[in-house]
Amino acid sequence: xxxxxxxxxxxVTFDVLQIDDRTDQELDTLPFGVIGxxxxxxxxxxxxxxxxxxxxxxxxxxxxxxxxxxxxCTRGEAFEGQFRRGVAAGASGxxxxxxxxxxxxxxxQEVQVEMVRPAGVPRYYLxxxxxxxxxxxxxxPPATLAVAQRELAPDEGTKGVRRDPIERRVVxxxxxxxxxxxxxxxxLAPGTWQMFCAEWGVQFGRRLAIDLENLAIETSxxxxxxxxxxxxxTLVSRRLAQQGMGRASFDFAAIREGVLxxxxxxxxxxxxxPRGRRGEHDPLSDLACPLLAGTLGxxxxxxxxxxxxxxxxxxxxxxxxxCRFVVTSHARxxxxxxxxxxxxxxxxxIRELLRSAPSEPRDD
Amino acid sequence: MTEPTQPNIPVxxxxxxxxxxxxxxxxxxxxxAPSAQLLxxxxxxxxxxxxxxxxxxxxxAWLR
Numbered sequence: 492x493x494x495x496x497x498x499x500x501x502x503v504t505f506d507v508l509q510i511d512d513r514t515d516q517e518l519d520t521l522p523f524g525v526i527g528x529x530x531x532x533x534x535x536x537x538x539x540x541x542x543x544x545x546x547x548x549x550x551x552x553x554x555x556x557x558x559x560x561x562x563x564c565t566r567g568e569a570f571e572g573q574f575r576r577g578v579a580a581g582a583s584g585x586x587x588x589x590x591x592x593x594x595x596x597x598x599x600q601e602v603q604v605e606m607v608r609p610a611g612v613p614r615y616y617l618x619x620x621x622x623x624x625x626x627x628x629x630x631x632p633p634a635t636l637a638v639a640q641r642e643l644a645p646d647e648g649t650k651g652v653r654r655d656p657i658e659r660r661v662v663x664x665x666x667x668x669x670x671x672x673x674x675x676x677x678x679l680a681p682g683t684w685q686m687f688c689a690e691w692g693v694q695f696g697r698r699l700a701i702d703l704e705n706l707a708i709e710t711s712x713x714x715x716x717x718x719x720x721x722x723x724x725t726l727v728s729r730r731l732a733q734q735g736m737g738r739a740s741f742d743f744a745a746i747r748e749g750v751l752x753x754x755x756x757x758x759x760x761x762x763x764x765p766r767g768r769r770g771e772h773d774p775l776s777d778l779a780c781p782l783l784a785g786t787l788g789x790x791x792x793x794x795x796x797x798x799x800x801x802x803x804x805x806x807x808x809x810x811x812x813x814c815r816f817v818v819t820s821h822a823r824x825x826x827x828x829x830x831x832x833x834x835x836x837x838x839x840x841i842r843e844l845l846r847s848a849p850s851e852p853r854d855d
Numbered sequence: 856m857t858e859p860t861q862p863n864i865p866v867x868x869x870x871x872x873x874x875x876x877x878x879x880x881x882x883x884x885x886x887x888a889p890s891a892q893l894l895x896x897x898x899x900x901x902x903x904x905x906x907x908x909x910x911x912x913x914x915x916a917w918l919r
Contacts, residue, residue, distance in 0.1 A: 716912030723911040743906055749919030795915040820919045 508584060510616050511609040520697040522704055522714075522793075524602075524619035530578045532557045532571075535614060539698055543705045544621055546597060546658040551643040557617075562637045564594040574606060578615065583608050590622075594631045596639050600624045624709050657705075669763035673779065677765070682773045685781040692785020699786060700793035703730065715794045727790060735759060736783065737814075745842055751818040752838055753787055753801070755780070758814045761807035774832050777809040784816050791818050800824035802831065804841045817841055823848050 510518075510525065518525050519539035527536030534557050537549040545562075552561050558571045565571055573587040580586075587606040592599055601623040607616045627636075640658040655661045676684030700715070703726050707715045715723055724741040731739050736759055742752040764779035775781075780803045788801030798821035805815040815838050817827065826848035827841060835841065906914060 717910050720906035720909055720911050720914040724906070741906075743914075746914070746917045749917060751915070751918055791915055791918075794911050795918065796912065799915070799918055818918060823919075 507605065507607045507616070507618060508609050510607065510618075511612050511614055516694075520701070520793075522701065524617070524621075526557065526617040526619070528557055528574075528615045528617065530613055530615065532559075532574065534561065536616075540701050540704070541619060543657070543659070543701060544600065544624075545593075545595070545637065547638070547640050547643065548658065548660060551640065555643075560638065562593065564631070564635055564637050565591070566635070570604070574615065574617075577606055577608065582606075583610055592628075593637060594628055594635065595637045596627060596633075598624055598626055599628050621708055623712060666759060666763055669759055673760070673764050677773075677776070681776075685775050685778070689781040689785040692782040692787075693789040694785075695782075696786035696789025697793060699730065700790045703727065703790065706730070716796075723794065727787075731755070737761075739787075745838075748842060748845065749819060749823075750842060750845060751791070753816045753818065755783060755814045755816070756807075756812075758783060758807055761814050764806075764808040766808060766810075774834065777836075778803045778806045778831065779808040780806060780814050780816075783814070787816055788818060797821070800827070802827045802841075804831065804835075805837050809836075817845075819845065 511527075515536065515538070518536065521538060521540060524541030524544060525536065525538040526534060526541055529535055534552050534555055537547075537552050539549075542549045542552075547561070555561050558566050558574075569589070570591055573589065577586045585605055585607050587604070589604055591602050591604050593602055600621050603620045603622060605618040607618060608614070609616070640654070644652070653661050653663070676688065680687065703723075704715055706726050707713060707718055707722075710726075711718055711722065715726075718726075720741075720743075724739070728739040728741075731737060737755045737757045740754045740756070742754065745752060758780050760780040760783055765776075784801045784803045788799050791801065792799040799818055800821050800823065801816050801818045802824065803814055803816050804827070805811045805813075807814050817838060819827070823845060826844060830841065830844050835844065
């Protein structure tokens with residue numbers, strides 16, 4: 492039986508009884524599905540992980556009846572019955588745990604479910620962990636299958652909404668979008684825009700990690716942490732390439748020094764940046780990809796279950812053949828940042844620096 | 856506007872043994888001698904740091 496207080500993915504401890512206090516942004520970084528309901532079964536909250544696996548847009552499911560309008564496969568004693576009984580009994584805390592199979596039109600998903608009511612609030616949470624996914628079960632009557640996105644919003648294509656093959660809303664932007672972003676950064680926040688973009692990357696990376704968890708379990712039935720490093724690297728590289736961000740390669744030569752090196756060829760951020768300038772008042776202006784660094788660090792940190800730092804140490808915008816990033820423990824970030832601010836560039840120079848920089852013991 | 860497709864799971868084929876990501880410079884997998892601490896806590900398949908074998912979390916545990 493699952494211990495949701497210690498999710499199987501990562502090492503983040505999580506007290507399910509405090510879940511009502513979590514913001515939507517926090518719920519979006521959890522590696523399992525979270526659905527908040529009122530006592531009638533109306534959907535109040537729906538996190539990113541659940542939206543990705545159910546292939547539904549949360550904006551379309553909020554306010555709907557979970558059992559009747561969205562997850563019709565949950566009607567009946569095995570799932571809805573446990574919820575109704577818990578509500579009727581005034582249950583509090585964790586009041587049901589069971590295995591179930593979600594039936595979608597696009598496939599079936601074996602899940603483990605925990606139902607929780609945090610103390611003192613009239614809200615109920617379904618915590619859902621996917622254990623296996625597979626093709627649709629042929630014997631399921633169509634009327635009992637979970638709803639599909641196109642049923643919830645059948646005419647959205649005429650309203651300027653685009654979706655990818657797994658029903659996520661996507662936006663196509665030209666290269667100039669990133670050039671405009673960088674120009675805005677240089678104009679409004681010279682010398683500090685890197686912090687903004689790095690954090691933007693971290694926030695995106697946490698969500699990308701959920702996307703990659705989805706891919707990992709669909710392709711190999713295992714979490715990101717369990718698949719071989721090569722497969723992880725492939726998933727990351729493939730996803731970034733699909734998004735047009737560039738092509739990532741992983742170099743493990745320095746792993747025994749506690750450093751992972753990632754190269755990104757044809758980074759859209761580097762190519763959208765002004766060429767080869769290190770500003771007098773912006774000593775990091777030649778490193779154009781802090782957003783990508785934040786993303787890579789957050790994805791790696793998600794898998795490692797601890798904070799990691801990723802920094803770009805050489806950039807194609809300054810004439811390098813590719814952009815290079817180092818990923819280390821969070822404790823070493825200050826040493827790297829100080830060196831970069833002094834003008835140190837390149838993987839070898841940073842490796843040399845780190846050999847005498849503070850590090851943390853491996854936390855395994 | 857093209858209607859969205861709705862493929863069956865899995866969306867993507869299983870990743871190839873060596874995919875888009877170029878795994879460079881694998882000298883480490885031949886030479887690495889993991890610490891006793893790591894040996895004790897990570898399933899280990901011989902004295903190697905092989906990204907084709909070692910799980911991602913175990914590999915990232917080396918970062919410090």
